Amino acid sequence: MKSIKILSLLLALIMCLGMFAGCGDIEDIEDAGNEDGTGVSSKYTEKNTTYKIGVSGPLTGGAAPYGVAVKNSAQMAVDEINAAGGLNGVKFELVVMDDKHDATLIPTNYAALYEGGMQVSLGTVTTAPGLEFKTLSKEDNVFFLTPSASGDKIPEFDNGYQMCFADGNQGKVAADFVNDNYSGKTIGVFFKSDDPYSKGIYDQFKANIDASVTVTETSFTESTKTDFSSQIDTLKNCEFIFMPIYSEPASLFMTQAKDILLADAVYFGCDGFDGIDHLEGFEINKIPQKVTMLSHFNSKATEGKAKEFIDKYVDKYGIDTLNQFGASAYDCVYAIYGAMKAAIDSGKEIPVTISASALCDILKEQFNGGYTFADGATGQNIKWAANGYVEKGAIQYVIKDAGTN
Numbered sequence: 001m002k003s004i005k006i007l008s009l010l011l012a013l014i015m016c017l018g019m020f021a022g023c024g025d026i027e028d029i030e031d032a033g034n035e036d037g038t039g040v041s042s043k044y045t046e047k048n049t050t051y052k053i054g055v056s057g058p059l060t061g062g063a064a065p066y067g068v069a070v071k072n073s074a075q076m077a078v079d080e081i082n083a084a085g086g087l088n089g090v091k092f093e094l095v096v097m098d099d100k101h102d103a104t105l106i107p108t109n110y111a112a113l114y115e116g117g118m119q120v121s122l123g124t125v126t127t128a129p130g131l132e133f134k135t136l137s138k139e140d141n142v143f144f145l146t147p148s149a150s151g152d153k154i155p156e157f158d159n160g161y162q163m164c165f166a167d168g169n170q171g172k173v174a175a176d177f178v179n180d181n182y183s184g185k186t187i188g189v190f191f192k193s194d195d196p197y198s199k200g201i202y203d204q205f206k207a208n209i210d211a212s213v214t215v216t217e218t219s220f221t222e223s224t225k226t227d228f229s230s231q232i233d234t235l236k237n238c239e240f241i242f243m244p245i246y247s248e249p250a251s252l253f254m255t256q257a258k259d260i261l262l263a264d265a266v267y268f269g270c271d272g273f274d275g276i277d278h279l280e281g282f283e284i285n286k287i288p289q290k291v292t293m294l295s296h297f298n299s300k301a302t303e304g305k306a307k308e309f310i311d312k313y314v315d316k317y318g319i320d321t322l323n324q325f326g327a328s329a330y331d332c333v334y335a336i337y338g339a340m341k342a343a344i345d346s347g348k349e350i351p352v353t354i355s356a357s358a359l360c361d362i363l364k365e366q367f368n369g370g371y372t373f374a375d376g377a378t379g380q381n382i383k384w385a386a387n388g389y390v391e392k393g394a395i396q397y398v399i400k401d402a403g404t405n
Contacts (some may be wrong), residue, residue: 009260015046043354045117048353051086051092051340053078053333054118056109056133057125059098067125070147071096071308072317074122077333087340090352092333099129106132114140119356120363122332123160125325127151127403130293134160143360145336147328150271155388159360161367163328163335163378166389167197170270171204172240173394174294177268179210181396185280186214190231190236190253192245193219199243201270225249232257247276254287261289266400269293278397295397296378297324309377324378338373339366 040219045052046401055074057067075094082091095116097109106129116337121137123146124130137144137305140155145161146154152168154374155161165173178187189205192198216238232253235241239262240383243250250269266289269276277284284291299322301307304313341348343362350359373382380393 001291008044010166012090013318029310039259040349040351040355042355042357044076044115045119045353047116048119050091051269051334051352052093052095052119053122054095054097054113054116055124055329056097056099056106056113056129057120058101059096061100061102062103064127064152065321065323066148067098067101068326070122070329072321072364073313073326073328073330074147076312076316077330077337081333081337087337087350088344092337092370094333099124101126101129103129103132105129105137110136114142114308114356118142119354119359120144120336122147122329124149124153127154127176128338130154141357141360143363145332148167148325148334158364158388161384161388162353162390163269163332163382164324164390165294165394167271168200168204169389170294171201171206172208174201174244174270175205175210175269177243177294177394177396178205178213178240179208182240183210183212185240186216186238187216188235188241189215189234190241190243191217191219192225192249193223194221195245198245205242205244212310220249226252228256230252232260236260236375238265240266240268244272246272247274247279247282251276251279251282251284252282252287254291255282256291258287263288264290266290266292266402268396271295273399278336287400288402288404290398290402291400292398294394294398296392296394297322298395298397299323299326299327300398304379327377331378331382334376334380335373339363339371342366342371376383 057070057328058064059067059071078092086092095118096111097113099105099109110133121142121144123144124133125148127149130146130151131153134154134156138159141159143159145163148164150164150167152166191202216235218230218234220228250273270293298306301310309327313326343366344350348362367384368386374380376382382392384390384391
């Protein structure tokens with residue numbers, strides 16, 4: 001009988017061990033529990049001596065100027081915060097991975113950042129890698145505030161936010177700008193009706209334009225993108241023309257219309273205009289009209305926070321990589337720092353070893369609870385909507401002023 005009892009105990013022990021083997025070792029179970037937002041630290045953050053901010057961006061390759069600007073600017077913000085004493089004496093650390101604007105590198109980069117103790121992130125610099133990053137960060141509940149990944153789906157989940165304007169949201173922002181500056185006037189709109197980017201921005205613009213603004217609109221398609229004579233005739237008396245299209249057709253329109261449109265007319269584009277002044281074969285200085293674009297940063301600012309950022313950046317890194325990507329990254333770091341400080345001031349505890357998931361829950365509560373970033377290089381009184389889109393005023397960035405050279 002005694003031998004039977006011993007055999008029964010052995011069988012029970014073997015069954016229990018089998019159950020634990022199927023679930024991973026005990027250490028893994030404990031670590032998983034610490035990552036659900038209820039624990040203070042995790043096996044990845046338990047040795048942290050600084051708050052770790054992670055970001056993936058192109059430091060090499062064709063998009064490197066954007067990634068380098070983000071790295072430089074974010075580091076400049078971190079250095080300033082640390083020099084001022086950090087957050088309650090705890091310093092920040094920026095960790096940057098090169099993704100070459102290649103989404104296939106994101107799983108490796110993300111794993112290195114996360115397992116290296118990343119507690120909060122700037123996400124990615126560009127959109128394609130960002131779509132991969134957002135899914136991985138959602139699984140681990142890691143908060144990110146991207147400076148420049150503008151795709152509409154980037155902040156799809158509740159842990160993701162944008163400092164830049166979302167692609168599809170640019171129509172509303174452009175309408176707000178026109179409502180503020182052209183109330184009671186007639187403006188022109190030129191868009192590509194078979195392009196989701198252009199049509200999407202146009203639809204939002206039309207839905208948000210004030211009734212006091214009269215809109216004269218005309219469009220083109222892929223099959224009619226070489227001759228804009230009829231569209232130019234429609235818009236020839238407009239003093240302001242909104243063009244939510246890419247730089248190539250925009251440059252062709254401007255070239256064909258330069259001697260027909262009013263010489264003091266103003267072109268106003270979205271982020272599709274970015275780089276139009278360097279477009280091969282396009283002589284922008286021969287266009288008499290003023291060429292502008294919607295932006296959240298004025299690299300020619302002569303006052304305010306933008307001017308302060310420009311002076312510090314140029315002094316430290318030179319002018320070659322000065323751009324809106326960097327200014328936005330600078331603001332991201334300060335916005336995250338400000339939200340963490342606000343949470344601590346309200347009674348929250350944010351120890352240096354806090355898990356990414358626990359910090360994410362705290363930051364989500366701040367960003368969804370009316371937190372405002374008061375004064376940044378890319379705007380004042382910046383807030384965020386529940387969908388992760390940023391809410392701030394747009395500026396009219398002048399690419400080329402009126403007149404010819």
